[in-house]
Amino acid sequence: MxxxxxxxxxxxxxxxxxxxxxxGLQHLTTNASFLAYFDQKDPLFAEYQRLQENFTSRERLLVVVQRKDGGSLLEEDGFYRQSRDLHKQLEGLPEVVRVRGFLTALKLKSNIFLSPQARTAMDGSFISADSSTALIVLDVALQNRKSARQILAFNGQVTALVEAAYSDDIAGYLSGTMALNNAYIDTVRHDLKYFIPVLLGIMFGLLWWSFxxxxxxxxxxxxxxxxxxxxxxxxxxxxxxxxxxxxxxxxxxxxxxxxxxxxxxxxxxxxxxxxxxxxxxxxxxxxxxxxxxxxxxxxxxxxxxxxxxxxxxxxxxxxxxxxxxxxxxxxxxxxxxxxxxxxxxxxxxxxxxxxxxxxxxxxxxxxxxxxxxxxxxxxxxxxxxxxxLTVDDNVYEYFPEDYSFRQSVNIIDAELSGASGISYVVSAGEGRAFAPADLKTLDSFTGWLKEQPEVLKIVPGSRALKQPDSWVRLAEEQLYNPDTHMLKLRVRMPQQSARAMIAFDDRVRQWVEDNPGSLNIYTGGSADLMxxxxxxxxxxxxxxxxxxxxxxxxxxxxxxxxxxxxxxxxxxxxxxxxxxxxxxxxxxxxxxxxxxxxxxxxxxxxxxxxxxxxxxxxxxxxxxxxxxxxxxxxxxxxxxxxxxxxxxxxxxxxxxxxxxxxxxxxxxxxxxxxxxxxxxxxxxxxxxxxxxxxxxxxxx
Structure with a gap:
């Protein structure tokens, strides 16, 4: 009919x-990178790209090592040797460009490693004040940063190495942008595992009952x-x-x-x-x-x-x-x-x-x-x-409390220098090096930042900028670009809600407007702010x-x-x-x-x-x-x-x-x-x- x-x-x-x-399904692609959520024409995305181009284009994976009973890692038998071996194994991974952490910051010397004064000087960057938590930072260059398969494979390798390196008394958690991407992938896999069969079962049951x-x-x-x-x-x-x-x-x-x-x-x-x-x-x-x-x-x-x-x-x-x-x-x-x-x-x-x-x-x-x-x-x-009604959000709360990524964020907030942050690019203008007058203005800026209640740490600090070989070391740490003479200031803070993060950045921009000087301080950039x-x-x-x-x-x-x-x-x-x-x-x-x-x-x-x-x-x-x-x-x-x-x-x-x-x-x-x-x-x-x-x- x-x-x-x-x-x-x-x-x-x-x-x-x-x-x-x-x-067209044969051409369907996935994007496991958190950057997929942002419009590439967005000014904030452009600022984030500026940071990547001037300092590093690599992803970052943080390994948080924590003693389960809350005791000092330094009292764990063989911890220093195990950590040194782990560093060497991580450096041997083909995707890893650089490894930093509590060992490299303390120059890999056991006498300095055991020095309370040295740990205090680190100010929570790589090891907590009570030595119960330590941090390893990996700069990673994947062939395809959008590939879920590569992200999962690399994170799995790192997790296996960490678990094999330490005893059962020490737990390892992954954090950073690489871990965030991993968390997105895990949620998709979890959802697809349940969504389709449960959906089909519910609908078929209801429709069969009806007809x-x-x-x-x-x-x-x-x-x-x-x-x-x-x-x-x-x-x-x-x-x-x-x-x-x-x-x-x-x-x-x-x-x-x-x-x-x-x-x-x-x-x-x-x-x-x-x-x-x-x-x-x-x-x-x-x-x-x-x-x-x-x-x-x-x-x-x-x-x-x-x-x-x-x-x-x-x-x-x-x-x-x-x-x-x-x-x-x-x-x-x-x-x-x-x-x-x-x-x-x-x-x-x-x-x-x-x-x-x-x-x-x-x-x-x-x-x-x-x-x-x-x-x-x-x-x-x-x-x-x-x-x-208000508008607010917290990207870290997108995942359950028992996720490794969410646990790592809470640990970094409680024990180290904070999981959230904004990076500000600073230059003296016209590609010239920083003069003493510029450093004085920079000192005023960092001093004002330290007074803000959200801020836990600023990297590099004023002390680091005044040391004789500071610019060489900052260049090695991807905080200074000697070609463009741009400096990256990382402001670390506990995880913030969207409104709190934007309010902080607005205060920074207002300070820059109220204190004009020889320095150019660009708009803040970070995944948290985006x-x-x-x-x-x-x-x-x-x-x-x-x-x-x-x-x-x-x-x-x-x-x-x-x-x-x-x-x-x-x-x-x-x-x-x-x-x-x-x-x-x-x-x-x-x-x-x-x-x-x-x-x-x-x-x-x-x-x-x-x-x-x-x-x-x-x-x-x-x-x-x-x-x-x-x-x-x-x-x-x-x-x-x-x-x-x-x-x-x-x-x-x-x-x-x-x-x-x-x-x-x-x-x-x-x-x-x-x-x-x-x-x-x-x-x-x-x-x-x-x-x-x-x-x-x-x-x-």
Whole structure:
């Protein structure tokens, strides 16, 4: 049966499109470097690159060695010899350019190593004051710093050498940018291990319970799987790479593909339950749902494309992949799925049983005024909560406490010179060497930095700059570039939140403006500072994209319905869940982070779908039925699909709660909360508002 002219050509075109996009999967690349999260045109990224080009282009891996019982490492039998052997083994690794640490800083002499005065002079850089913790720093040059395989292999080698070097009383932890990359890779591997099987199990179980036929879940999940493959093939053709945060994208696409098809499938089952033939049921469901299906997919795709406002490329890739996947899902729904429904059409009694199981009319309630009044009070509470909301984040908290990287960060904060930091490039200008007057200004700058409460250490310190061979040693330590005469000041501090890190850097820039001199002090650069700015700017961008998408979708719907009243209705019912969800976050004292901000950019496209189906079909019913009859039909014919599609999406997103990566966990949690509130709004608030005279005037 052909539902419309040219359907067979659409089926053929879909086959060729899938072949073309899925073929792109062979070119799909991954990027395990934390630098993938930043736009290369960002000024902060440019400053970070300046540091890399002028001082070192190598990655850094820190090895934290700590005695488990808290005692002194120096009292451990053979520790000095074991450490010396470990240094030699690490230097022998082909990827290692240089090894520094507590031994090299103390000139590898046992008498100096045991000197308390020497350890005090190190000021916590490589060994703690109580000698319970020591640090080894590796400068690493991988052939491909983006390769997850190379990162894991090298970090695994270092871990094995450290474990073999020391007794069971001493623990070794990895930290630094190389360990951060390793942590990202570990989270992706953990998530993929659980996401796909748990997702497929949950969805198959729910769909089988709903339809009691294996063919329907297999068809719907097949549409989702093909849409996901096509989406990742498309982003591969576009030249984008996949990062840790993109591991959650398949769940979004598969969940949305089910939501896209659910209204069509349930309309088909409703028609079969009424005794219509399979051919007529497919035709009726197609005609009934084509317009709202098309508009809902369009608005959802627009909502996800709003993620292009994000300053982070991986977030943009999520938006592109979701929009492409949803578009492919839409085309599969109006082509192959129709043929599948006709091929596996259920008997009328089976369809009737399905509709009876999904009958949610028993959940309906009267009391229009009470529902609207309660919604107004909740929105006022949510609005007040928004005034308490702040934007903040901490990249170190993205990983669980038991991760080696997270443990190393806490140890460095507690025992050494701090895990966070910002590097400032200082020059005398015009490529000239530092003069005595320049050093005096530099001394004032470092003196002011030491007075700041966050600062634990500055490298190099004033004492190091005044020694006869200081510039030669600083050049060896990659802190001074003799060609450009640029000096790198590393400011070390405990891990800071995004707002605290930016506030500190702002104070530094203000000091530079207030104290002009012969020195050029450039903008601070570090991974910590880049992540801080990324979190703040991403939240602002996502808020802007949310408002743009919401207003654009509302205006578009108003144009389609030829009425500003329904435009207002859509705006209220889709903005209310966001106000309440983020208001509750503000009331609880939480802050908007990278994960919760991404939800702002993508969620409007998800929750607007069901509102569109309700309004389109309510308008159709009102052409021939009374207000009461039309609302009753909403509960029997439309809201079951709203309920099961929202429930499916919520259950799909619960898979993300298993993630070890905090942004994915937050994306899942906030999406679940917002979709649940949106479901309540569609089931109760929207019908309640439709009863109001103000909105009924549109239908008269």
């Amino acid at each position: 052909q539902l419309f002219s040219g359907q067979k050509y659409l089926n053929l075109a879909m086959f060729l499109l899938l072949l073309l996009t899925i073929a 009691r036929r294996f063919a329907i879940p297999l068809m719907l999940m097949g549409v989702g799987a093909l849409s996901t493959l096509a989406a990742f093939g498309a982003i591969s053709w576009m030249g984008h790479a996949v990062t840790a945060i993109n591991a959650f994208t398949p769940i979004i696409i598969i969940g949305l593909s089910l939501v896209t098809a659910m209204h069509n499938v349930l309309s088909f089952y409703q028609a079969r339950a009424e005794g219509k033939s399979a051919e007529q049921a497919v035709k009726d469901s197609f005609q009934m749902n084509l317009k709202p299906l098309t508009l809902s997919c369009l608005t959802t795709a627009v909502g996800f494309l709003a993620l292009l406002f994000s300053p982070s490329p991986p977030v943009m890739v999520t938006g592109i992949a979701a929009a492409v996947g949803l578009s492919v899902s839409y085309l599969l729904t109006i082509s192959w799925l129709q043929a599948g429904l006709l091929r596996f059409a259920p008997p009328a009694d089976v369809a009737a049983g399905c509709m009876e199981r999904l009958n949610v009319s028993r959940l309906s309630c009267g009391g229009q005024k009470r529902v609207v009044s309660a919604a107004v009070l909740l929105l006022l509470l949510g609005g007040w909560g928004l005034t308490q 992540f801080a700015h990324l979190s703040i700017s991403n939240a602002r961008s996502m808020l802007l994209s949310l408002l743009v998408a919401l207003f654009a979708i509302s205006l578009f719907i108003g144009f389609m319905f030829r009425g500003w009243r329904l435009m207002t209705l859509v705006f209220i019912c889709n903005f209310a869940p966001l106000i309440l969800a983020y208001g509750l976050l503000g009331i609880s004292g939480g802050a908007i982070t990278l994960g919760s901000a991404v939800v702002m950019g993508m969620i409007i496209g998800i929750i607007v779908d069901d509102s569109l189906h309700i309004l389109f079909k309510y308008r159709r019913y009102r052409r021939s039925e009374s207000e009461t009859a039309a609302l009753k039909r909403l509960w029997t014919d439309v809201i079951p699909a709203v309920f099961i599609s929202s429930l499916t999406m919520i259950l799909a997103l619960t898979v993300g709660l298993l993630s070890d990566f905090k942004p994915i966990f937050e994306i899942s949690l906030f999406s679940i909360v917002i979709i649940f509130i949106a479901l309540l709004a569609d089931m109760y608030l929207l019908p309640g508002l439709l009863k109001m005279r103000f909105f009924q005037r549109h239908f008269r």
